[in-house]
Amino acid sequence: MTAPAGPPAVVLVGPPGAGKTTVGRLVADRLGVAYRDTDADIEATAGKPIPDIFIDQGEPHFRELERAAVRDALAGHDGVLSLGGGAIMDEATRALLRGLPVVFLDVGLHAAVRRVGLDAPRPLLAVNPRQSWRDLMEKRRPLYTEVARAVVATDEGTPEDVAEAVLDALQLKDA
Secondary structure, eight states: OOOOOOOEEEEEEEETTTTTTHHHHHHHHTOOOOOOEEHHHHHHHHSHHHHHHHHOOOOHHHHHHHHHHHHHHHHHOOOOOEEOOTTTSSSHHHHHTTTTTTEEEOOOOOHHHHHHHHTTOOOOSSSHHHHHHHHHHHHHHHHHHHHOOOEEEEESHHHHHHHHHHHOOOOOOOO
């Protein structure tokens, strides 16, 4: 019987377009650990893409799947973990993140638009994407900050630069 994994080495949070997946993979490579994304876990469990879950079962059902995916990943993954942009909206999830090495990858609207485009299949950004993104960030920014041990801006610099900044912020460079 294998022992359960310890807590994640790094947990990345932030809005769409912040670079959680790209940066997360780079950080995992540099630390020599596995990478995991709760959005991918949700899609695997549901057997369909997230936009389809929103359309077919609605946001409340998606959020239930998300809570379970985050809880399972936090308990069973000791590598680098990226959470979906809205995962921090749940109080129980925020409680689970307390004391963990969480980094908020912050991004401005213009950089987010450049990276994901606002025609991407993002259910909560479907109507008036720019205003929807601003509204989401107004609600979420304080929560991202609440759970984060460090904040790393991703607007400028390469993904490699951001990955280095994450490692520096958590003092993991020589770990």
